Amino acid sequence: METTLSSLALKEESDGLSKELELYFQNKFSSQKAQPNSLLIDEPYISSWESYATDAIGGNAFSILKMCYPQLNFPIEEGINKTEDYINTVLKGKNTTVKRENTLNLIDPEGIEINIFESVAGKVPVIKVPNNQDFKQIIQSLLYKNNPISVPDSMGAVLINGINNWHRLHSLKQDWLANNPLENWNEEFAKNVLPNSELFKDRIIILSTKSYSNVSANSLAISESQWKLYSYSIRLEHECTHLLTLKKYGCASNNLHDELIADYVGITKTIGYYNMDWMLAFMGLENYPIYRKGARLENYLGSSDLSFENFEKLTRIIKNAIANIAGFDEELGKIDSASDQIARIDALCKVSVLEIASENGKYLLLSKYKEARMYCYD
Structure with missing residues (x-):
């Protein structure tokens, strides 16, 4: 059932994408390469x-x-x-x-x-x-x-x-x-x-x-004073999440998938829940479908020179992914342990951005989270 939903999700979000975007959104976190938590x-x-x-x-x-x-x-x-x-x-x-x-x-x-x-x-x-x-x-x-x-x-x-x-x-x-x-x-x-x-x-x-x-x-x-404290905490937890995916999956790349995962942890560890409005602002999408030029999203596209149409598709995918991550976080509530945190990261790694952005994105994340919790202990 889950495999079918995952395939449908990929088809749903991949339809009409350029080869360049399809390649960009390929999931680089391989379950086969994953190391047990005891090696962290x-x-x-x-x-x-x-x-x-x-x-x-x-x-x-x-x-x-x-x-x-x-x-x-x-x-x-x-x-x-x-x-x-x-x-x-x-x-x-x-x-x-x-x-x-x-x-x-x-x-x-x-x-x-x-x-x-x-x-x-x-x-x-x-x-x-x-x-x-x-x-x-x-x-x-x-x-x-x-x-x-x-x-x-x-x-x-x-x-x-x-x-x-x-x-x-x-x-x-x-x-x-x-x-x-x-x-x-x-x-x-x-x-x-x-x-x-x-x-x-x-x-x-x-x-x-x-x-x-x-x-x-x-x-x-x-x-200003509160935002300075929040900013430092988000940034620290964000980079530590990159460290975890690097040690566990051998991957920490300059890609929007990595950034969605790291920002999710940074925000939730700092204020106790995922703030979708903040995340949209971080990516320059606070006034979606209008994009704020010069925002952080551009830092992760490398040398890609996307057409206007492809950039519109990319921002739609990221906006939908953020919305489904918010639903995922609301369902689970506050992170209450290291094993909870790692299981959420595992779920976000194992579900591709295109899958996260799909209609079934929230379900797929929750399914992978429950699976990860079976093998994750404090």
Whole structure:
């Protein structure tokens, strides 16, 4: 019965879609790749970051970050990643302690914080960057190799997966050489370190403190101070949801399916229920069918140059999906445990966006949720 409804739902929403949109809306969360919840444990790098967090108290966070990620010692400059100094320092780990006259020029480096957040996916390092311009520069440095690539105002957080931590790698080398003074580090690195990237790569979350999705407090009819607190909480829970899908399904992509799931958790964990009006505003659809140009929805279309007709279809699908997610949340009520939260995420992962947006979307989500609850324990 459920398989039939799922097939009908896909047919209902796929009719008339371009091949480009059909491909875009393919579900990338594979049940075959899913890991059991028991594997959502803390990873080896967390102990290093717990020490960093302690050492960062008192305004030292940015100095610690520069020690871990030497690209933060370089300015934002077109093509700088192709210079010999950058390649030797950032890619080869040489000269990481050299002080440079021309470096990243932050406005409030002392305001940066390092915290360890305990999420449903395990502990994760969280870098809080209060100044918006500083946030953009750090993103340009860590994501775009210090090139001045534009960062949208609607972007306020990022989960960085698999970034080299040169402090961890140098510490590993020093410890190994101390215990193996007559051995060859290069051979050890090639044989036992390089194949085990968890020894030197990090997963970190970088958060700004600006209004979520660049949506103003006034437009949501709440106070600035309350919206600032809400925005930070939504953003944190949002990125932790990406971390969970990455660890459990091996997938956390720049796609509207991922965003619908992560925003669902961010909103519900922050205010206790899913606010459909907020979600529509986050996507620029508060006045649907009119779309607010420049809204966050555009951040997830990549290089797609959709026709007016296809963009209209996409916004209709997202609007319907949001409505059915609201019905799903209303049926279940407030999230009451980690297993409840994970089961809801599982349901949203296993039902494609086209299925969620269909007439039977709410039913399909509830069915997958009940199935997930059978295998999910606190």
